[in-house]
Amino acid sequence: xxxxxxxxxxxxxxxxxxxxxxxxxxxxxxxxxxxxxxxxxxxxxxxxxxxxxxxxxxxxxxxxxxxxxxxxxxxxxxxxxxxxxxxxxxxxxxxxxxxxxxxxxxxxxxxxxxxxxxxxxxxxxxxxxxxxxxxxxxxxxxxxxxxxxxxxxxxxxxxxxxxxxxxxxxxxxxxxxxxxxxxxxxxxxxxxxxxxxxxxxxxxx
Numbered sequence: 049x050x051x052x053x054x055x056x057x058x059x060x061x062x063x064x065x066x067x068x069x070x071x072x073x074x075x076x077x078x079x080x081x082x083x084x085x086x087x088x089x090x091x092x093x094x095x096x097x098x099x100x101x102x103x104x105x106x107x108x109x110x111x112x113x114x115x116x117x118x119x120x121x122x123x124x125x126x127x128x129x130x131x132x133x134x135x136x137x138x139x140x141x142x143x144x145x146x147x148x149x150x151x152x153x154x155x156x157x158x159x160x161x162x163x164x165x166x167x168x169x170x171x172x173x174x175x176x177x178x179x180x181x182x183x184x185x186x187x188x189x190x191x192x193x194x195x196x197x198x199x200x201x202x203x204x205x206x207x208x209x210x211x212x213x214x215x216x217x218x219x220x221x222x223x224x225x226x227x228x229x230x231x232x233x234x235x236x237x238x239x240x241x242x243x244x245x246x247x248x249x250x251x252x253x
Contacts, residue, residue: 051100052190054092056179060160061092065175067122069158070188071150073143074102074196078221079231080214080240081207082128083143084200086192087150089122089158096120099190101183102197114198117191125153126199135243144169164189211237 057068073085090096096116098109105113118124127149129142137145148169151161158174164182182189201220208216214230214237221227221239231246240246 051098052183052185052187054090054095054187056162056177056186057090057092057188060162060177065160067156067158067160068188069123069151069154069161069174070164070182070186070190070192071147071161071176072164072183072189072192072196073147074193075200075221076139076143077223078241079223079227079244079246080131080216080221080237081200081204082130082239083134083139083146084126084128084196084203085143085146085150086124086126086195086199087147087154087158087161088117088124088188088191088195089154089156090188090191091120091122094120095187096191099187099194101190102193104184105194107201110194110198113194117195121191123154123156123158124195125150125155126195127153128200128203131239131241134241138243140167148172162186162189164193207239211239 060068067089069087069089071087075083127146129146134142152173161176163178166178168176168178183193204220205217213234215226219227
């Protein structure tokens with residue numbers, strides 16, 4: 049499989065969109081913790097090497113690329129949609145709201161946003177294009193996926209120290225058997241998503 053490329057961005061730049069941001073989210077599926085959304089404007093003249101969809105990289109590879117992205121990018125932002133926001137707006141709605149905030153949070157206003165997936169948030173601060181599977185196709189979206197993943201994982205490890213009974217450091221909030229058993233034994237903490245199915249009898253034994 050080929051690595052993400054910069055063709056989408058170069059095409060947009062040729063059309064007059066000088067600052068192109070990639071936007072991606074992580075954490076739609078977990079039972080606990082926020083959704084993390086990152087936006088990244090890469091420097092066309094100083095692109096990081098070895099960028100890929102965060103899911104295709106090891107933890108060590110993601111962690112090594114994170115500081116490179118921050119050092120080389122023109123602008124980076126990261127925002128979260130809390131468990132409370134997810135419960136209030138549903139997971140899709142909360143993720144889209146966070147995407148719009150991430151674009152607004154960039155220190156440089158982008159001329160175009162490349163959004164991973166099929167949806168474009170309402171009230172976005174710039175024009176946008178949705179790219180299905182964009183984290184495996186666009187270097188800017190891949191960079192955003194790495195920033196979002198590493199930042200959210202670090203946050204969940206910190207929550208794991210506060211709530212050690214759930215094992216957040218091991219599964220970062222996903223619905224593993226260990227996590228289900230911990231929920232059955234201890235009930236949810238303030239960072240669990242009440243709108244998700246938190247316990248299932250067959251998984252809690």
